[in-house]
Amino acid sequence: MIKYPNGKVGKTYKPKTNTSVKNRGMTLEKIVNASNLYYLERDMAIIHKKPTPVQIVSVHYPSRNKAKITEAYYQTPSTTDYNGIYKGHYIDFDVKESRNKTSFPLKNIHAHQIEHLKSVHEHGGLAFLIIHLKTDDTYWLLPYNALAYYVKRAIKGRKSMTHEELKKESLPIREGLRPRLDYLKAIDLWLEKT
Amino acid sequence: MIKYPNGKVGKTYKPKTNTSVKNRGMTLEKIVNASNLYYLERDMAIIHKKPTPVQIVSVHYPSRNKAKITEAYYQTPSTTDYNGIYKGHYIDFDVKESRNKTSFPLKNIHAHQIEHLKSVHEHGGLAFLIIHLKTDDTYWLLPYNALAYYVKRAIKGRKSMTHEELKKESLPIREGLRPRLDYLKAIDLWLEKT
Numbered sequence: 001m002i003k004y005p006n007g008k009v010g011k012t013y014k015p016k017t018n019t020s021v022k023n024r025g026m027t028l029e030k031i032v033n034a035s036n037l038y039y040l041e042r043d044m045a046i047i048h049k050k051p052t053p054v055q056i057v058s059v060h061y062p063s064r065n066k067a068k069i070t071e072a073y074y075q076t077p078s079t080t081d082y083n084g085i086y087k088g089h090y091i092d093f094d095v096k097e098s099r100n101k102t103s104f105p106l107k108n109i110h111a112h113q114i115e116h117l118k119s120v121h122e123h124g125g126l127a128f129l130i131i132h133l134k135t136d137d138t139y140w141l142l143p144y145n146a147l148a149y150y151v152k153r154a155i156k157g158r159k160s161m162t163h164e165e166l167k168k169e170s171l172p173i174r175e176g177l178r179p180r181l182d183y184l185k186a187i188d189l190w191l192e193k194t
Numbered sequence: 195m196i197k198y199p200n201g202k203v204g205k206t207y208k209p210k211t212n213t214s215v216k217n218r219g220m221t222l223e224k225i226v227n228a229s230n231l232y233y234l235e236r237d238m239a240i241i242h243k244k245p246t247p248v249q250i251v252s253v254h255y256p257s258r259n260k261a262k263i264t265e266a267y268y269q270t271p272s273t274t275d276y277n278g279i280y281k282g283h284y285i286d287f288d289v290k291e292s293r294n295k296t297s298f299p300l301k302n303i304h305a306h307q308i309e310h311l312k313s314v315h316e317h318g319g320l321a322f323l324i325i326h327l328k329t330d331d332t333y334w335l336l337p338y339n340a341l342a343y344y345v346k347r348a349i350k351g352r353k354s355m356t357h358e359e360l361k362k363e364s365l366p367i368r369e370g371l372r373p374r375l376d377y378l379k380a381i382d383l384w385l386e387k388t
Contacts, residue, residue: 043313043316045317046310046313046314046317046319048272048273050244050245051244051245051246051247051248051269051271052245052248052250053245054245054246054248054250054263054266056246056248066267067267067268068265068266068267069248069263069265069266069267069268070264070265071262071263071264072248072262072263072266073260073261073262073263074261074263075245077245078242079242083277083278084277084284085284085286085314085317085318085319086317087317087318088284088317088318088319089284090278090279090282090283090284090319092279116240119237119240120240120279122237123239123240123279123280123281123282124279124281124282125240125279125282125284
């Protein structure tokens with residue numbers, strides 16, 4: 001999902017550059033990226049965020065070695081945002097933040113993302129979501145398998161998971177300092193169970 | 195690597211949009227992308243090209259739902275271009291074309307790509323290059339392990355692999371119609387050997 005301020009019609013907006021890793025108010029994406037860097041530097045896992053896909057329409061060459069893109073548009077990603085390898089396992093996930101007080105709306109997850117996670121799961125990879133519930137500031141790793149049940153239920157019934165359901169089905173992720181979000185520990189727990 | 199026409203200083207260049215899959219003159223990247231789509235549609239493997247990383251400096255909103263990027267720059271990718279899962283294995287590779295008549299210059303491969311492939315290999319993934327030798331129009335899958343030997347040799351000696359060395363160390367990839375480049379078959383051979 002591309003996030004940009006709504007309603008700023010006709011305005012030109014400068015995206016923020018990297019903010020400090022220590023910043024408490026940082027987005028889930030930044031926290032996960034910082035954790036991935038931590039894992040990479042310690043050779044614990046190789047997990048990267050995929051770049052945002054951009055359709056490039058026009059490129060200008062003001063000087064010989066510099067290419068300036070002057071017209072481009074955001075594209076919808078066809079997969080999830082993160083993938084890589086941990087303990088020989090193919091890892092694939094997306095991150096979701098929810099401000100909802102009592103439930104996690106499933107419309108947060110796009111159909112093509114669910115399809116992709118399903119496919120990864122069937123091919124033997126570890127497919128999941130990392131979810132931040134803002135209400136109580138907790139983080140959860142929801143395996144695809146559990147998610148699939150509620151996605152199916154949503155066809156005829158409730159279009160969300162209650163927080164109780166989400167917490168029951170997920171592995172908790174502890175927040176810390178280094179890394180900020182030690183989700184590999186949650187994966188370890190998951191691997192022990194299966 | 196971002197490819198753009200050299201010398202067109204001060205000119206604005208419109209990148210080509212998708213050309214036909216049947217096009218004989220298509221680049222290795224397009225051939226591999228078409229093969230990946232073939233594999234995906236038949237649920238044989240989930241392998242995607244990562245989007246080209248772009249640093250977005252300025253975005254304009256001409257209307258409520260449209261974001262037009264008006265200033266952006268190509269960034270150097272920190273990993274290889276392709277990854278995914280096949281038969282439960284984490285797959286990671288880059289593609290290289292060589293016009294050289296007798297050898298494959300190792301300067302074609304960036305240091306950070308070699309580091310990344312090494313890391314993937316050590317974590318139990320399948321790390322390799324797909325190489326197109328234009329001289330005799332042949333395609334090769336070169337496993338990281340073999341590449342590593344020649345990268346090491348290049349520190350004090352020869353900075354390239356001869357075509358003979360490359361072919362001896364690689365698995366041949368057959369060109370066909372569907373998919374255009376059946377590199378999963380080469381991976382199967384590789385898995386049988388190891």
